[in-house]
Amino acid sequence: MTDVHILGIRHHGPGSAHSVAEALAALRPDLVLVEGPPELDQVIPLLSDPDMVPPVAGLIYAADEPRLASFYPMASFSPEWVAIRWALSTGAQVRAIDLPAAHTFALRVAEEAAGPPSNGEGEDTAADGGPSTGGGEPPAQPQQPYRPDAIAMLADAAGYSDAERWWEDAVEHRNTDPVDRFAALTEAIAEIRAADDRPGDHPDVMENNRREASMRRLIRAAMREGHARIAVVCGAYHAPALMPAGFPPVAADNKVLAGLPKAKVAVTWVPWTSNRLSRRSGYGAGVTAPGWYQHLFTHWMAQDPGTEVSTTWLVRVAHALRRENLDASTASVVEAARMANALAAVRGRPSPGLAELDDAAQAVLCDGSPLPLALVHRELTVGLELGTVPESAPTLPLAADLAATQRRLRWKPGAMEEVLTLDLRKPNQLARSVLLHRLALLGVEWGIQAETGRTTGTFKEVWTLQWQPELAIALVEASRYGTTVASAAAAYVSERAQDAGSLTELSNLLAGCLLADLPDGIGGVVQVLAERTALQQDVAPLLETISPLARTCRYGNVRGVDVTGVRKILDTTVVRACVGLPTACAGLDDDAAAVMRRAVDSAQQGLSLLPDLPLDDWHRALAAVAGSDRIHGAVAGRATRLLLDAGLVDGNDAAARLSRRLSVATPAREAAAWLDGLLSGDATLLIYDPRLLQIVDDWVAAVDDEIFDDVLPLLRRTFSAFSRPERREIGEQVSRRGGIVQIAGEATLDLAAAGPAVRTMARYLGWEAMV
Known part of the structure; x- marks a missing residue:
């Protein structure tokens, strides 16, 4: 007759792990059954590989729909890890018992198709800590249904806030047989389960019943094989239901499991991090202090x-x-x-x-x-630990190519967030940049690009790097596009180009291809972009396309990429945008004017990147917009400012236009919009041209009180964009307007008031004799 011992544990509990080690050493079972989907059986032997360093996680995913995936994390202080390693080291057989993931994923698809439960329940985490549920690890899967953490409930009843503290005091410090400890725990948890008054048709109860019925089916099968002694390591909440003496009839379990749908799944091991073992990460079976638990476990095992x-x-x-x-x-x-x-x-x-x-x-x-x-x-x-997985672990070609590339670049992922500055003039760092850009296109966000500061050079990039276990799922999802990072990124970009909804999206894809060094992707995007721009009639999207295309041409020149096709599209886009700009700016309301103004600014930024673009056509278009009284003030004022910055409008002309726009004949709201377009960005005009400041000041003073309330928000937005020193300088100049002498319409300085400052500067320069 087979002797079956149920060891109810707390997942990722160092006390449980220590007691499991003691119990296994005392029992010496020839078969160890561990809670977890049976699909893990094919990769469990890998845990004996010396290159398998925890924390790691079993990853099971639906082969046809990788977003359906579950993680089963293990640390060195996890009881499951201890049990499996003990079995592998002693030659005992070891298997996983739980509801197969093939059923779990298929049931999840059916639940998603049916919609959320009407009672709003089933949204809590798997508090019993079962890694067999994946622990609610986002974003691979939704959070799992609620099941009480039985050991935590016992600890709470004893006045403990930490279940591990209670285990240490109540279990570890007792000089009793470890098997007897687990038997006593099972009896206590049976009382907790008896107090559960949820109905049998409750979704959480049904899900738990399926899991336990599947576990009992596998335990029965193991008992029929004739093993002398079997040890079952499972979540403490399940322990009473897995005692062979209390098994329900076989027919009852078969009825619970009958007709369950199945999905095709794949399984492997992936590195995990200490941070992702913590409950704060959203992991339902997580613990509050993985590093502390590791310390406890090491201390207890050292004895x-x-x-x-x-x-x-x-x-x-x-x-x-x-x-x-x-x-x-x-x-x-x-x-x-x-x-x-x-x-x-x-x-x-x-x-x-x-x-x-x-x-x-x-x-x-x-x-x-x-x-x-x-x-x-x-x-x-x-803790900051990141586990490692041996090369012999099953992996997809895409993941293998990424690992090979990382080894070639001598670049090991880390669980700790780090800021990396790349100098693209160095081949190795350029290759790292290309890899990060390719992964970003695929949605594998190992690194997120940050601002490089005030530099405008193209040889420097700053990235924030942190490897997250969920990136393994992103790699699985991206693997359908290709077997290497380069080919997958190129295929993915080509597919996105066909589905792109705007020229801006296509232009950004093109820029991403350039940074990721994807000639095949560039060709596919350029073809779609050429077709879309030829059919695009709206001027605003054409204007917004100019900047990404110009950046592509600029980076292409720096990186030595052929961008001839991109340049042709850019030249054509600029000409069409310039021709259609004056007409497109007519008759705009406030919202449409704001969109057009942003598009004009974007185009100006792009045109400034390449000096050989047809700027004359652009400036003529801006002049037509700036000189029309029928165009919304925000756009006309912005066009005037761009012409002024380009030196095509002098100070006198700007002052005349401002005076006309701010005259009493112009409605106050329209005048404020034109002023906002002119001044937006910086306060240089007002600070260094007192004539403009005086015109604005006089206009503000003359606005009627009834209209001023409507104009004030726009003025506040205009001036709030200026820096604090700029606003202070403007205020000081306005307060000193009494010292400005008006001569024939020209503003001159009061030399008598400036005398002390002039003499001081002369003394500094050694020109005292000339003053």
């Missing part, structure tokens, strides 16, 4: 009576503070350890836990400040 877990932890805290150039002396560590023990005694705890250690560290090592402790929390309490 060294000469060391204390609290002392060794505080030593690590001191080292972390010293790395941040903060004082943390040995004497302070000793004092912090004493305080932690005192706090534990005051709070009625057998030994200090993380709460006492944090309080002691903040009070003694951090001088009461929580900020240094935040660094410790990030580095130690949560």
